[in-house]
Amino acid sequence: MKYPTHWVLEYAPAPWSAEELAERLTMSGSEVEHMRDGVMEVKVTPNRGDTLSMIGLAREVSALSGVAMQYPDLSVPEWGPDVNTLARVDIEAPDLCPRYAARVVRNVKIGPSPEWLANRIEAAGLRSISNVVDVTNYVMLEFGQPLHAFDYALLQDHRIIVRRALPGETITTIDGVERALGPDMLVIADAKHAVAVAGVMGGSDSEISDTTTDVLLESACFDALSVRRTAKGLGMSTDASYRFERGVDPNGVARAIDRAAMLLAELAGGEVAKGVVDVYPVPVEPWTLTLRPARCNALLGTEFTTGQMVDALAALNMAPAGADPISVTVPTYRPDIHREDDLAEEVCRMVGYDFIPATAVRGEHLNGGISAWERFRRSVHETALACDWQEAVTSTLVDEATVNALGFTATARLSNPLSREVNVVRPSLLPGLVDTVRRNLRQGRGDLGFFEVGRTYYVKDNAPGEDWKWAAAVLGPPVTASWTGTAAPADFYTLKGALDAALARLGAPAAVYEPCEQIGFHPGRCAAISLNGRPFGIIGEVHPDAAGKWDITGRLILFEVDVAALHHAASARRFEALPRFPTVARDISFVVNRDVPQERIAAAITRGAGALLKDLTLFDVFRGERLGPDVQSMAYRLTLRADDRTLSDAEAVETMDNVRAALAADIAASFR
């Protein structure tokens, strides 16, 4: 809210410069965001509706500076008949309207406001409209009490009825919009129909116009939650609703209406009828609280004296009495104060938060730290760095089209997305990584390797859930030419090799790859990965059509695996004694049908070699005319070793015979 400093200082003339004023207010909780042309923009916290006015903020200045408050003159020159003969007020919904006061001012002359008044409300950010409307706004800015002025002549039977809206009831508000009212919305009605949405906006039917002569002034208190829901329901927020939502003091109602009547008499030549119609069935009384000085210091960690506490509470108009405990009476404009802890804060903000010392947390020893699960996630991250990939941090909210284009389904969707580009919660990290690749390709970059370790989201069994995933995206061919030669472009096997090495480093067993098809992936270059027989992830090359659509040239290879499954499968590290006996290397080559998966060949060799086989490496695959169209030659190196002896040549020969037999039997390999 905007506060012209001179207006505030009129009620609490503290001997401060503008900078000092701003600093003191900021450091006591009313943050002055900036000051321009003598006007402060203050960020009022939602608990301090009482400071949403010049007098409200002046009370803070008075408390901080010790200067006494100087309230405006409230003597109303009354004239003519008793107001009760002119108007009647009935509150039919006392739960939503604790107090309603009305005055009638007759024979006003509608015209422009005097310059000083127009300038003040405009400096505070409102528009000057006419003397009558401006007076209601002026008093709202001054006291924080929203007011409304009705054209008295246009109120059917001169009656005010505060009630809930009737079924199907509508109102055209003064902004010219016809609005349908809901059954929980509170309205001000005359004998016939709604003339205002209570606490939000008046109706155009009874609006002040150039021809208005008599005015009915409303100063009322409405339930904060009801006003908030009504304003939200109607999609409106007004200066009045903003204040009611944050709480308006029912005991300030009368002051404000007197002030407005006085100003109307003065500035619009009005005759104020005698008295106020004031319906206030259950007056709100100030409440008492106690503050134990020792508790106050225990909460704050300070050594404030009882005297300091009493002074602070007195400055805040809380009438402290006694020493231990200190008894206080809370003024009704401070509904935010209802516990001892609230008083401790009041004391502290008056004395100064700077007096809070800095100490170590007291209490017994507690084990802090990072969980094993989180440490594992970090080791996944480190392993990915060791693969020479750049970490990306991509958005949780993604475009559903990209998600679907990669064959994923977003089950966690937003009911109120910011835009169609960020309308679902990511079910996979891959859309973000693909986007990262595209972005960098557009910058002319090549030789890309990205990874992310992050959460993915789903909805299952009627509840949301989250998984941690590790994904990578690698793009070949490298475009960074070098005089030292150019590395081979990354392909499916590059990424698979990196993943397998990473799994080994993380202590996981070997993963199993099975061909699979997924939308967005190359149908012949995509595998479902499992670990310990459980689904683990996917690896594959992006379908050239999809890549083309995203302007990706070259082969983009992706994988995504589940980090929790990895953590579960990874075994604790144990030292194994280094082998004492030498290894023997033996090569074997054979011809086999091309459609035999390598996995089966390796299994046959492993079966044949038995326990002596320590390592198996495929080092050559050859296809050629001479071999025939359906077959290929494969060459493996076996590393053999016995743990308890030096392997004899005869044993090695025997092992290789067994391997050949197994290959012939299991996969119909032929040898030459």
Added chain:
Amino acid sequence: MNIDQLLQDARTRVSAAGVSAELDALDTELLGRKGSITALRRTLGQAAPEDRPRLGQAINDAAEAVEALIATRRAELVSGESARRLEAERLDVTMPGAPARLGRTHPLTATLNRVQDIFAGLGFEFLDNPDLEDVKYNFGALNYPEDHPAMDEQMSFFLEGFNGKYMLRTQTTAFQGRILERRKPPFRLATIGRCYRYEAVDATHGHTFHQVDCFAVGEGINMADLRGTLQAFVNRMFGEGVTVRFRPDFFPFVEPGAEIAISWESEGETRYLELGGAGLVHPNILESFSIDSEKYTGFAFGLGIERMPMIQYNIPDLRLFWENDLRFLEQF
């Protein structure tokens, strides 16, 4: 050939040998089984018996001398050959190295890890908590009155299909209720991660950002402990010259409440940066979980993460963190 001649001849020829192979041939010719020295030894039988010891000694001396000559020359040749080879292998060290791609950590992750490590060192135990959060934890358990204007600062995304029950958490503080349901004080807990607010993206706002929240409850914990914890964090994170500034602020879940800013001197000016909100855990919250608020008190604070690398590296625009542009990422 007499011994002197032989030695003379050997000296000339050994020193003239230009490559190792030549020297090998000389070695054979002079010292081999059919070599000159061996031939000389064979003549020893023809000498007078009284001369034999002297002659024998002379031949042995000559053999040793020739061996030494050859060894010396061989060493010379080897070192020369090696020098030539090394010379031939000389590189232009100013040529560019082969391109290398390094794995790098994203600056946000680096910051998250650092923040976490500091608070872990201060005795906080880190917990994982969900991003897709029940509204009751994000607001209800945090002492937000129903439909309160305080929620206006936390415009939220809601999950479709749940009638407003689930949202994307707007604050990591949402973890408090989950803790209080199953843990009793004393505890010193923390969580770190993504938060979301329904806000248009610009240089200083994003719909997604990161926070760290710490939550300590025990006997006698107070505002000074809060300040001390933050001061320790700030010194480790930003350096010794940086101080914590507290200012009264309002959050429904704390009382008293404070805004945390840090201040430091830069070019003769005091600069401030808001880091987040803090305060003593509101007694209403403790009581709603049947914790005696007279006996136990606690503090809670939440800090925005993005501002830390922004100030540390002078990064002007929040969006850079999410764009993953290598020209940005490669600077860290």
